[in-house]
Amino acid sequence: MDPDVLAKAFVEHYYTTFDNNRGGLATLYQEGSMLTFEGQKIQGSPNIVAKLTSLPFQQCHHSITTVDCQPSGANGGMLVFVSGNLQLAGEQHALKFSQMFHLMPTPQGSYYVMNDIFRLNYA
Amino acid sequence: MDPDVLAKAFVEHYYTTFDNNRGGLATLYQEGSMLTFEGQKIQGSPNIVAKLTSLPFQQCHHSITTVDCQPSGANGGMLVFVSGNLQLAGEQHALKFSQMFHLMPTPQGSYYVMNDIFRLNYA
Numbered sequence: 001m002d003p004d005v006l007a008k009a010f011v012e013h014y015y016t017t018f019d020n021n022r023g024g025l026a027t028l029y030q031e032g033s034m035l036t037f038e039g040q041k042i043q044g045s046p047n048i049v050a051k052l053t054s055l056p057f058q059q060c061h062h063s064i065t066t067v068d069c070q071p072s073g074a075n076g077g078m079l080v081f082v083s084g085n086l087q088l089a090g091e092q093h094a095l096k097f098s099q100m101f102h103l104m105p106t107p108q109g110s111y112y113v114m115n116d117i118f119r120l121n122y123a
Numbered sequence: 124m125d126p127d128v129l130a131k132a133f134v135e136h137y138y139t140t141f142d143n144n145r146g147g148l149a150t151l152y153q154e155g156s157m158l159t160f161e162g163q164k165i166q167g168s169p170n171i172v173a174k175l176t177s178l179p180f181q182q183c184h185h186s187i188t189t190v191d192c193q194p195s196g197a198n199g200g201m202l203v204f205v206s207g208n209l210q211l212a213g214e215q216h217a218l219k220f221s222q223m224f225h226l227m228p229t230p231q232g233s234y235y236v237m238n239d240i241f242r243l244n245y246a
Contacts, residue, residue: 083244096244
């Protein structure tokens with residue numbers, strides 16, 4: 001599959017899940033997965049999902065502005081770099097964010113998130 | 124060496140070189156290196172440096188806001204995620220940018236840039 005198509009499909013799936021059923025992100029991470037969220041380092045699917053589901057907002061909507069991808073050179077891994085806007089329910093202005101993922105293939109033919117780094121740009 | 128210290132040292136070296144002697148970035152890339160610059164894909168140190176030295180501004184200054192890093196799981200590779208401001212000479216407002224690097228160790232004990240993705244955030 002075209003890596004750009006695959007990256008866009010992953011990104012769409014990730015943020016749709018985030019916005020509608022945040023706990024469902026658990027299946028996208030594994031035990032060795034790493035998240036750095038606004039500088040805070042978290043490891044392992046359960047801890048990552050605990051962090052994401054405990055963020056101080058309930059409803060949100062991500063809109064994606066750009067998706068770039070490159071092969072990482074690591075056993076079929078793929079780097080995905082995203083920029084976009086995060087609209088929190090009840091807030092007037094959307095927040096700009098940037099996020100990068102390092103996706104690794106699973107034996108079942110899909111991908112999991114090995115690395116995840118998220119930053120708000122405070123625009 | 125502490126990965127966070129190493130990532131910060133790399134970032135400082137990279138942007139100081141970019142701002143003062145852009146052609147000097149050639150030593151940080153190799154033949155297999157990839158750059159995606161505002162969506163444009165470029166491969167190989169000579170092509171990457173040709174792109175960076177032909178950008179339509181001469182003088183610029185990067186100021187770094189955040190640096191995050193994680194091991195990539197690929198043979199000692201390290202993912203470095205940067206956000207900051209890019210001030211172009213003669214422009215009133217700085218541009219926000221985000222950039223990610225995938226650094227790989229060299230046999231000589233330093234690192235080169237395997238992957239590089241750059242985006243302006245248009246704030």
